[in-house]
Amino acid sequence: MTTNTKLQRAARLSDLADDGMKRIELDGTPILLIRRGGAVHAYSADCPHAGAPLEQGALCDDRLVCPWHKGTFDVATGALVEPPALLPLTRYPVRIEHDDVLVGSTPEPSKTATATAADKRTFAIVGAGAAGAAACAALREAGFAGRIVLIDREPRTPYDRTVLSKFVPSGEMPVEDIPPLLPDDFFATHGIDRIQAEVTALDAKARRIDIGSAPSIRYDAALVATGGIPKRLSLQGSEADHVKPRIRLLRDRDDARRLVEAATQGEHALVLGASFVGLEVASALRERKLRVTVVSPGNVPFEKQFGPELGRLFMRLHEAHGVKVRMGHHARAVERGDADGALRVTLDNGDTVPCDFIVAGIGVTPATDFLEGVTRNDDKSVNVDTSMRVTDGLYAAGDIARFELQAPVSGRVRIEHWRVAQQHARIAAHAMLGMPPKEPLVPFFWTYHFGKTFEYVGHAKHWDDTKFTGTPDTFEFIALLGEKGRLVAAVGCNREKQMGMLAEALRKPLSLADAAKIAGSA
Structure with missing residues (x-):
C-alpha cells in the first residue's frame, strides 16, 4: 500500500529505457528506478548486503542481480530471491502521470508473510555463521512465529567471515569493524534467542541439543550449520612450545586478530597451502609489505577448480x-x-x-563430531536430500553438507563456499516450514587478490573445453568451462554484469554457444 508521502517528479518515462535502470537521488536518498513496460518500480539503490550500486547489476527476466556478490531480488516486489543479501530491497512509492515519473522518498511499509498464530514449535539453529544468519532471516520472512534458538560458541555473531582472509590481514579493515550480517537489532526485533555455548551433543533421534551444564534444548526441527574446522598441520616439530604459538589458522575473529598481531611483529610469512584462503591471505599480507612465501603441492594454484591456464594466471x-x-x-x-x-x-x-610465522591454509574438516544418531561420511560430512534434510527433523547446510547438485550438472558434492551455505540455509528454512525448493541452486563464489575480484559460477567437476572472451592478461575476461558443448562453470574478472546473467541462465541447461553470447554482451 502506498503511503501518504509527497511524490516528486523524478524522471520522464520516455527517458527511461524499457527493461532499464536509472539511479536518482531524492531528498538525499539514493533510489533505483526500474522500468518494465509502462510500469516503474523504485527501490533502495544499494544492495543491503555490502552496498553495491545495483544499477550496475543485471536484469534477468523478472530478477535484479547485484553486480558484486550476485544477491538476487524480485523486480516486481523487491523481495529477496538469492543471498548473500538477507533482507529485501526497500520499496518507494511510484506513480505515473502522463510522461512524469513521480516518486516519494519515504519507504513503503515492508511486506512480510502472515505469521501462524500460536505456533508452539521450537526451531534450533546450531552455528551462527553465514548459513545460521540466512536461516533466521528466512524463517521470519516466511512467517514462522514460533521460537527460534540460535546457538554459537562465539559472541557477537553472525558477522561477515569473508573479510577475515581478504581485508583484515591487509589492515584495510580492523577486526572491530567486521560488519554484521544482519542489523544489530534484528534478533531482538524478531524474537530470536541467541545462546553463546559450545554444543556438546545433538541427538537426532531424541531431538535434543546438549550445551554443557545448561538445560538441554528440545526442538521440533533443527538446522546444523557449524562449518569447517581448519586442518592442523602434520609438520614435524609444529607442536614444540617455541613453534606452536607462531602457527596461525584462520576460522574466526580471534584467529584473525592473532594473525594481524603476527603480521605486525613479523617480516616474513610462510603460507602452507595454495587454497583460496591461503592465497587471499598471501595477497593481504603483501599489502602490508611483508615478504610472503607460499608452499603447496600441485603444479599451479586452483588447477583442480579452474584448469592449468587460469591457475598460471593466478600464480603470475x-x-x-x-x-x-x-x-x-x-x-x-x-x-x-x-x-x-x-x-x-x-x-x-x-x-x-x-x-617469522606460518599460516596454514590446507583446508577444513566438517565440524560434526557432536552429532549423534546420524550417519557421517568418511570426511565427516553428512548427506542431505534436495531440501537439505539429513533425517526427520534435522537439516544441514554449508561445509558439512554433501548435497545433490542439480544445475548446471547433477551429482552429489560438498562445496565449501560462503554463499552456497546461505543458499542451503534458505532451502532448509523453507523445508522446515513445509515449503519445497522452488528451483535449482546454482553455486557462486568470489575470491580477491591484489585488488582484483574473480567470480566463479556453476560447478565443474570435469570439463573438455575452455573458451575465453576478453583478455585474461589484462584481467578483463570470462572463461567458459564446457562439457560436451554445455556450460558447466564460468570464471570471470571485471565482468560482473555478464557473470550475473550467466548465474541466472545456468538454472537451465545452457549451451557453450549461448553462454558465449552472454559473456560477450555489453
Missing part, C-alpha cells in the same frame, strides 16, 4: 606482486633457529625456508 599475479610461490612441494619439518629465533621450515626436497 602473485609473483608479479612479490609473492614467492613454491609449487610442487610439501613442508616436512619446522624448528626455531638458535641465532636469530626465526622459524626454519624444511621442504620435501631438503630446501629450508626461513620465516
